[in-house]
Amino acid sequence: MANQERDGYQPSSIEEKWQRLWEERGTNAFTVDELRSAERPFYNLMMFPYPSAEGLHVGNIYAFTGADVHGRYQRLLGRQVFEPIGFDAFGIHSENFALKQGTHPMDLIPSNVRNFTRQLRRTGGMFDWTHTVDTTDPSYYKWTQWIFLKLFEAGLAERKEAPVNWCPSCMTVLANEQVVGGECERCGTPVEQRRIAQWFFKITKYAQRLLDNLETIDWSETTKKAQSNWIGRSQGAQLHFPILDVTGANTTGQVEVYTTRPDTVFGATYMVLSPEHPLVDTVTRPEQAAAVSEYRDQAQKKDLVARQKADRTKTGVFTGGYCRNPATGRAIPVWIADYVLMEYGTGAIMAVPGHDERDFEFAETFDLPIVRVVAGPDEDADTPLAEAYVGPGRLVNSGPFDGTDVTESVRAVTAWAADQGWGEARVQYRLHDWCISRQRYWGPPIPIVHCPKCGAVPVPEDQLPVVLPRVEDFKPDDSGVSPMARVAEWYETSCPSCGGDARRETDVSDTFLDSSWYFLRYPSTDFDDRPFDPEITKSWLPVDTYIGGNEHAVLHLMYARFITMVLKDLGYIDFEEPFTKFRAHGLIIAEGAKMSKSKGNVIVPDPIIEEYGADTFRTYLMFLGPFEEGGDYRAEGIQGPHGFLHRLWDTVVSADPDATPDADVERKVHQTIKQVTEQIPELGYNTSIAALMECLNTVRSGGRTAARAEIEPLVVMVAPFAPHMAEELWERLGHEGGIFDGANWPSFDEAKLVEDTVTLAVQVNGKLRGSIDVAKDAAEADVIAAARADENVARHLEGTTERRVIHVNGRLVNFVVQ
């Protein structure tokens, strides 16, 4: 507190004053008219928080401040900046917390939201509090349900029984994205496989577009890479292998395999089906039936951890059946093994042990034939294989293709297979359809009614929202159905189509569906009768800049892009990428380590704001390190920005309004304007603040009194970081109406940047030996003469033979001698 008494700068009263005035004047709020008439709209978005009971985390404040600085800068450039905030309050987080505390999420969330709102206001963000969103509000999730209906109508939502990831601890189905290394992302419990009827969104239909569009958007490289890895496009061929009957003379069907190396098909000496493959029963011969069935049971019991993470020792069993390799015409044995996954490709592979590491290992284990079909530079068709050879080379033992280079053989062999009718080129994606069903309570009910006669019937739009009722017993159980399935008075309904007795869908939808479209809602929260107003959406979207954490690089961002594409295809909006520019902020650690309660290094924002003010806190957070990389929060470090803001305050309030600016100081100011103007839009906040500090040091050097003209640009440039203080100083400088509407971002004058004299480094053979001051336009000969004259330089030149002299204007002189 004592800190606030000093020099007349009192953050607490100033911050309270301006937060109040912003509110009263509607400084950051848009009316519908303003939204409709904005001429230079800038939609500045940050990832909305989940309102936890613990309150706002420094990580949140860091992210929001970085985004807010960006928004405030755009505003000082004259844009109308819409900067909304909201709450992503549905989901397992809150539900589990409520269960633990013995409270109800419907009581918990509003109080958390109130607390978050209070904390967010104190941080000085430029939020439009008249356009907030709460995903748990029926007026919001009405439209989340509407989106489901639109996908359903478009055939992009389907219900199918599918093996799903089941978390036995959370007692719910998880999306693939929520399974990390075979464990539940949330609680770390090994995930089990179950077969349940689920709703899926067909995001795989959009795989290629989601991949291609990455080229067109301004996103950080890391994020784009994470997305393309997740989509996981691979190019290869689907080949058809005929199944042979006992005699080996007739075929009884065929097995489809997917391979990225169709060129090695001559080396396919056996085939492996996934244990869950539907053709296993067809292929298996009676004498192997017992072994096969035992292996399948075993595989099914293994959870995903055991199956995917284990030591990867190959196991498997022979089915007794054979296929014909369509390239060689030979019969090859069919095995089942759990290293082949049903979820990828066709769930069956042609095994080429000579040129695939896994197949090689399997063949070694079970003594299956290994044939070389690719020879490297120093090898031929008979060179023995000690391990799978996956390098470059030419085909061998491959009939008509012998001698073909592997790079061209992929296409050649595929074409040949297509010609003969046993294969075709195929593109495969790793991306799976999005399972949106959750057997939980705390989410928007999926707006479907199951009718014994009509099947799955969508709830008519005019009956939305399907309101989630308050249910006291919302604890999930192991039954695989939602707690809502215990509430007969809710799920018992009539079919919207035939009027007969029917049952509501009792699952709720994934939280990621809530957050896949919230940015569309923000500017249109004034309307109850439409999810987003066409006119407003047209002028404000897509989002200009989106800032958020990289933990959402795959899930949230992918879903938001998908939903946006669908809405575009359905004609509701005219753009297909929601976020023109996305930047991920870094992570804040504290005292050199990740924040954790056990380490006792968790930063609690409230007391810091109490003691130093939000402006100092914001400035320090932005000063810690490059915004996109994060930084290490050290408690003492805040003294730097704290002192800086106090000195700035002192300098400004004691500035001489009539003094003419000093030429050197003015030059520094112009250099600073240039630097900050270049760095701020690139989120170079730490260096911008450093430049402002340096400039202030120059302004104050020798204890001089600043001229007003020198410091006014500084006040504007500091405004994105310390908005309250900047407002107050702006007012004290005699301006009316607020800095964010009244001030223009300062411009610099190229002519004022250049120094009259410059200091050059003088090197001898690249080693620094002295420095000289010369006039900025001095002739080269004079510069070199001056360099030569430097005492220390002269000493190093003595007794040497000069080979070359390099003079880089304004930089250095280098004597190359021998």
Add this chain to the structure above:
RNA sequence: GCCGGGGUGGCGGAACGGUAGACGCGGCGGCCUCAAAAGCCGCUGUCCGCAAGGGCGUGCGGGUUCGAAUCCCGCCCCCGGCACCA
């Protein structure tokens, strides 16, 4: 294993191929003070030297260049994404 991003003082971090370490923290010394806090001024990569000055320094080893933290080649380590994905 594949794909990104990194490795710079005691610490956080700056550096269009051109004076490495800006800015800040911490430390040391000084001013102010009865004293402390706050503030202000100076010093602060490291080694040798009284100094002038010099040697060494950006993960390691090479290379290109008058000149490399920066470019190239080969390694090591850290962070993140994907991973029995055929």
